[in-house]
Structure formats: structure tokens, C-alpha cells
Amino acid sequence: MSELTRRLGLGMLALFWGTWPADALAQPCGRADVRDTVPPDGATAVPTNATLSALYVRSADYANEEVMLEHVGVDARIPVADFNAAEGILSITPDNLEPGDDFIVTWPRLKGIGSATLGVGAEARFTVGDGPDTERPVFAGLVDVEWDLRRQEDECTDAVEERFVFDLSLGEATDDGGAESLTLVIFQTSGPTVGSGAPEPVYVGRLPEDDEPVRITRTIGDGAGRICFAALVRDLTNEISLGADEETCVRTVKPPFFESCVVAAPSGSRSGGGGAFLSLLVAFAVGARRRQSRRPADGVV
Amino acid sequence: MLPPTPRQSTTRRRIHVAFQVGTLGVVFSLTACGLARGGQSIPEGEEGFLPGEDAGVVGPDVGIDAPLILPPDAEVGEDGQLVDPPPPPPPIVPGCEPTEEVCNGVDDDCNGEVDEVAPLPCPGGGDRYCVAGRFSECPSRCETCMPGTERVCFISYCTYWGVQTCAADGRAFSACREKDAPQVCRSVVNEDGNSPELEQCCLDNGYCCVDEFDLDGDGNKREMIGQCDEVECRN
Numbered sequence: 001m002s003e004l005t006r007r008l009g010l011g012m013l014a015l016f017w018g019t020w021p022a023d024a025l026a027q028p029c030g031r032a033d034v035r036d037t038v039p040p041d042g043a044t045a046v047p048t049n050a051t052l053s054a055l056y057v058r059s060a061d062y063a064n065e066e067v068m069l070e071h072v073g074v075d076a077r078i079p080v081a082d083f084n085a086a087e088g089i090l091s092i093t094p095d096n097l098e099p100g101d102d103f104i105v106t107w108p109r110l111k112g113i114g115s116a117t118l119g120v121g122a123e124a125r126f127t128v129g130d131g132p133d134t135e136r137p138v139f140a141g142l143v144d145v146e147w148d149l150r151r152q153e154d155e156c157t158d159a160v161e162e163r164f165v166f167d168l169s170l171g172e173a174t175d176d177g178g179a180e181s182l183t184l185v186i187f188q189t190s191g192p193t194v195g196s197g198a199p200e201p202v203y204v205g206r207l208p209e210d211d212e213p214v215r216i217t218r219t220i221g222d223g224a225g226r227i228c229f230a231a232l233v234r235d236l237t238n239e240i241s242l243g244a245d246e247e248t249c250v251r252t253v254k255p256p257f258f259e260s261c262v263v264a265a266p267s268g269s270r271s272g273g274g275g276a277f278l279s280l281l282v283a284f285a286v287g288a289r290r291r292q293s294r295r296p297a298d299g300v301v
Numbered sequence: 302m303l304p305p306t307p308r309q310s311t312t313r314r315r316i317h318v319a320f321q322v323g324t325l326g327v328v329f330s331l332t333a334c335g336l337a338r339g340g341q342s343i344p345e346g347e348e349g350f351l352p353g354e355d356a357g358v359v360g361p362d363v364g365i366d367a368p369l370i371l372p373p374d375a376e377v378g379e380d381g382q383l384v385d386p387p388p389p390p391p392p393i394v395p396g397c398e399p400t401e402e403v404c405n406g407v408d409d410d411c412n413g414e415v416d417e418v419a420p421l422p423c424p425g426g427g428d429r430y431c432v433a434g435r436f437s438e439c440p441s442r443c444e445t446c447m448p449g450t451e452r453v454c455f456i457s458y459c460t461y462w463g464v465q466t467c468a469a470d471g472r473a474f475s476a477c478r479e480k481d482a483p484q485v486c487r488s489v490v491n492e493d494g495n496s497p498e499l500e501q502c503c504l505d506n507g508y509c510c511v512d513e514f515d516l517d518g519d520g521n522k523r524e525m526i527g528q529c530d531e532v533e534c535r536n
Contacts, residue, residue: 029469030449058442059449059471084426086440113447114531156449157466157475189433199432201440219473222444230432244432245406245415 029156032060032112032119035088036206037105038236039181041122045129047177048099050236053091054107054122055183055205059115060088065108067092072102072125087204097128132237133177139233139241140171142186142248147227149255150217164223164252167213168231171243175235182207182233186216189247190228193221199230207233224254406434443471443534450532452509452525461495462486465511467532503527 036055039046052069062083069092070076079092090107097103102125109121146167154161168186173179184207187199194200203216216229228249233241397411408415420428423439430437446452446467454463454477462482465474482490486502493499496514503510509529515522525532 030447059447086423086426086442088442089426112449114450154468154475156469159475161468161473161475163470163472185430187430187432187437197438198429198435199437201427201437204440217470217472222472228433232430232432240420240430242414242417244430245434247433 028115028117030057030059030112030115031117032057032110032115034107034120034122037107037122037124038183038206039124039126039178040206041124041126043124043126043178043180045178046097046103046126046181047129047131047133047236048097049132050097050177050181051091051093051238052105052124052236053089053183056088056090056110057112057119058086058088059112060110060119061113062090062110065110067108068106069094070104070106071096071098072104074101089204099128099130102127129178133175133235133239135176136239137173137175137177137179137182137233137235137241139173139182139231139243141243141246142168142229142231143171144169144213145227145229145248145250146213147223147250147252162220162255163217164220164227166216166218166223166227166229166250168216168229168248169213170207170211170231173207173233173241175233177236179207180209181236183235184208184214184231184233186214186229186231187244188216188218188222188227189230190226190249191218191222192225202229220254224252226251404431404434404436441534443467445472446474446532446534447471450509452511452529452532453503454511455495455499455503455513457495461490461499471534 034054034056038053038055039050054067062081062085064081066078067081067090068076069079077096079094081090081092083090090110092105094103104123104125107122107124109118111118148165148167149162150165151160151162153159170184173182175182184203184205185201186203188194188202189199202218203214205214208214218227226249228247230244230247232244394408394411394413397408399411400409402408402410402412402416402418404416404418406416416431416434418431420430421436422428425439425441427440429439448467448469448471450467451464452467452474454465455461456463456477456479460479460481462480463477464480465477467474482499483506485506486499489496489499489502497516500510500512500514500516504516504527507528509525509532510527512524512526513522517526
């Protein structure tokens with residue numbers, strides 16, 4: 001292959017990758033990636049009694065892969081790890097978190113159930129704070145919810161799947177171990193498949209920074225009608241906040257939506273500046289596609 | 302500072318004490334058995350002490366059942382001197398009868414907080430939390446199926462056999478996509494089409510199959526039966 005051909009090829013490849021929509025570069029189906037770590041990379045003031053965790057995709061399968069904890073400048077060790085398969089959380093509770101010292105924890109790559117493909121691991125560097133976390137976190141709960149419907153290509157089914165998406169805005173959260181290391185747990189407390197039964201945990205993840213909303217997806221069957229959510233936070237010692245008694249609700253509408261209709265006048269008629277047609281656009285709220293509600297919406301949305 | 306004024310205990314157990322809180326003039330009235338103030342209990346038959354007059358309190362002529370006006374930060378030590386107040390007690394809900402706190406959306410123990418009950422551990426990991434007045438379900442690895450796994454479904458035309466794939470979020474199966482039945486079931490397809498016999502052939506040959514014909518007789522035609530260990534959500 002000539003140099004010119006090679007360069008042309010690389011250029012075309014770069015052009016291809018640069019213009020290809022990011023959404024189209026789908027991940028392999030069922031890959032067991034690390035979604036988040038608590039504490040996050042770069043965390044400071046991690047309490048001395050912290051439990052460190054990596055949140056994997058829930059289909060991750062743990063087969064005693066090693067978690068490496070490096071006490072920077074001191075030693076590296078492989079602590080005993082615990083895997084909570086229900087939430088996809090791999091965790092360790094070190095006994096050597098010295099105040100002010102730096103640590104690096106390396107979370108392993110795991111396989112997904114029924115998959116031979118290794119997912120993506122993670123590395124998190126953090127600094128230990130002055131002492132232990134002794135107080136329960138304080139969380140104001142969910143404060144707002146917006147909904148929409150999305151149709152997106154699914155990497156497992158190779159088909160377009162419809163989902164309701166709910167963007168949940170969060171109230172303030174604080175903790176003596178640092179809000180950056182709080183884990184958010186969201187529950188669906190009302191909906192067609194919840195009824196008056198037990199709230200269903202629908203999300204576990206690190207509390208987002210900068211007041212970003214958290215996105216929850218639900219199937220059409222799970223997310224149509226009056227939908228309510230509640231949430232709590234967990235700190236690095238597994239203490240939980242109050243606030244889960246506060247629900248935030250919204251009423252969704254099942255697709256298909258009726259967006260609008262156009263009424264056309266008979267040809268030859270005149271209107272306004274001499275247009276040939278009189279058009280009337282009627283938009284229906286049914287197709288508004290986006291509703292929002294503030295709590296409390298108890299009984300009324 | 303004046304010495305403390307002793308208060309004689311009384312056989313009357315009902316004592317009304319009123320706190321005047323700040324400038325709001327809110328009168329916080331407690332009705333309790335021997336409850337003197339701020340959660341400090343004076344046992345019946347023992348002497349208690351009241352702050353001196355300069356603390357804004359009337360003297361020993363204060364009658365039982367008469368409201369005592371105390372500054373909110375007044376505190377008397379064992380030596381009878383005013384001392385710095387301790388951290389404020391948890392808020393007490395007027396008229397609330399304290400009981401054991403349970404998960405019911407109510408402040409049972411009257412401390413101003415609702416449902417501060419411990420989570421219940423789940424056998425497969427994680428916990429059940431008290432949410433909106435009731436305990437949540439245990440967390441599950443997925444909601445409907447393991448992402449990317451497949452189950453056999455049945456259609457009413459052509460091949461009569463199909464496959465559904467679990468979506469990446471594990472929340473639903475795809476639509477049933479037509480597919481050729483395996484060789485071992487083709488004779489059933491040709492003879493019976495979409496039928497209980499075809500579902501039975503699916504089960505007999507080790508597939509995870511939609512129970513469209515309710516072969517297990519439980520009345521549920523939407524479940525899956527057969528070799529579904531890899532497909533179903535499990536912890």
C-alpha cells in the first residue's frame with residue numbers, strides 16, 4: 001500500500017468517525033461496564049470509615065475478580081470485595097484509610113451474564129478526610145419531574161424501542177462525608193405496575209453534580225398514567241437520608257400522540273396578504289409530549 | 302444571679318408548662334406526667350428547681366396548672382446556676398401520642414420526622430427501604446429479562462415460530478420476530494401450526510418459551526417457561 005493510499009484511508013476513516021452520530025456508535029449488547037464509582041475520581045475528604053463502591057451495569061457478573069487498593073506511597077493491597085448483584089455494586093471497606101492520605105482504587109473489568117465480552121473497569125483516586133462519617137445524609141428529595149417519549153435503537157434487539165423518559169430534578173443533599181459521594185436511589189411509587197403495592201427501585205447511581213436532573217426510563221406499560229417517584233440518598237457508610245416520604249408525580253399519555261391538524265380553505269379563496277389558502281393549525285394538548293408537575297401532587301396532578 | 306427557687310413536688314401530676322419562644326410569641330404548651338421542661342423529667346416526690354427571678358420566672362407562689370414563662374435558653378446546673386443550654390431537643394409535635402416508629406408515612410414517635418426506620422436487608426443483596434409510607438421491593442438485577450437474552454414466541458402465520466430479544470435495559474422484550482423453527486419441531490409446525498403441541502416441542506427441546514397456551518395451567522399466558530434461567534431476572 002502506498003503512503004498516499006494509506007493516508008487517504010486514514011483520512012477517510014477519521015472523517016467517518018468524526019461525522020458518525022454518537023448515538024449510532026452503540027455499545028455491545030449487555031456489556032458490563034462500570035457506570036460510576038463512589039467516591040468518584042478526584043474526591044477529597046473521604047471519611048476514614050468509608051465503604052468504596054463501583055456501580056456496574058446490573059447484568060454484570062462477578063467472578064471474584066480482584067479490586068486493587070493502592071495507598072499511594074505506602075503499599076497496595078487486595079481487600080475482600082463484596083458484590084451486591086441486585087444493584088450491580090462491587091464494594092470494599094478498607095481498614096487503612098489514613099487521614100490526609102491519597103489512595104487509588106482500581107475496579108476490575110467484569111463480564112455480563114451470558115456474555116463473553118469484558119466490560120470497562122474504572123480507576124478512582126481520592127484523598128481521605130479528617131475522620132469518620134458519623135451523621136446521616138440530609139436530602140430534600142425530588143422536587144420536579146418532566147416526561148417525554150423516546151424511540152431509540154436498542155443495541156440488543158436491533159430495533160427501535162419506545163420508552164417513557166422522566167427527568168427528575170433533585171433537592172439539595174448534604175452529608176458530612178461529602179455530597180459528591182452520595183448514592184441516589186429512586187423508586188417508582190405509583191404507576192400501572194406499582195398500584196398500591198411496594199415501591200419499585202428503578203435507579204441506583206451516584207448523586208449527580210451541578211443540579212443535573214436524573215433520567216429514568218420506563219416502558220410504555222410501566223410509565224403510562226399517573227406516575228410518582230420518591231428518592232433517598234445513601235452515604236459512604238450506608239446511612240440513608242430521610243425524604244423518601246416525599247413523592248413527585250406527573251401524568252403521562254400513551255402514544256400514539258395526535259400532534260395537530262391543518263384545515264385548508266377551498267382553492268381560490270383569499271386571505272390576508274393574498275394567500276391562496278387559509279390554514280388553521282390546531283395543536284392539541286394531548287400531544288404536548290412534555291408535561292411537568294411539581295410536588296406535592298398527591299391525588300391531583 | 303439569684304439562687305434557685307426550690308419547687309415543691311405535688312401530688313397533682315398534671316403540670317402545664319409553657320415556653321415562650323422568641324419574639325414570635327408562640328406558646329408551646331406541654332402536657333406531661335412530671336415533665337418539667339426540655340425533656341427533663343422530675344420524678345414525683347423529688348424536688349426540682351426553677352431559675353431565679355432574673356431569668357424571667359415567677360417565684361414559689363407559682364401555682365400548679367399556672368403557665369410558667371421561661372426563656373427558651375434558660376438552664377440551671379446542679380449548683381443552681383444558669384448554664385449554657387444543651388442542643389435543642391427534637392421537635393415535639395403538639396398533641397402527638399408517641400408510639401413506636403413504623404413505616405406508614407406517619408410521625409409515630411412524635412419527633413418531627415416521618416418513617417425514620419431502618420432498612421430491611423434483602424436475601425439477594427440490597428435493602429428494602431421505607432418509601433412513601435411502605436417498604437419498597439427488593440432491588441432486582443433487571444426488571445423483566447437479562448439484556449440480550451432470547452425466548453421463543455409463537456406467531457399465527459408462516460413459520461409459526463419466532464424469537465423475542467431482551468432489550469439493553471432489561472425492561473422489555475422486543476416484538477416477536479419470525480424465524481424458522483428448529484428441525485426437531487418442523488413436523489409439528491407442518492401438522493399443527495401454532496398450537497400447544499408446538500409449545501410443548503419448544504419446552505421438550507430445552508428452549509425458554511412463552512407460555513402462550515398455558516401448558517403449566519396457572520392461567521398466565523404471558524409468562525415464560527422452560528429453560529429460562531439465563532433469561533429471567535435473578536440475583
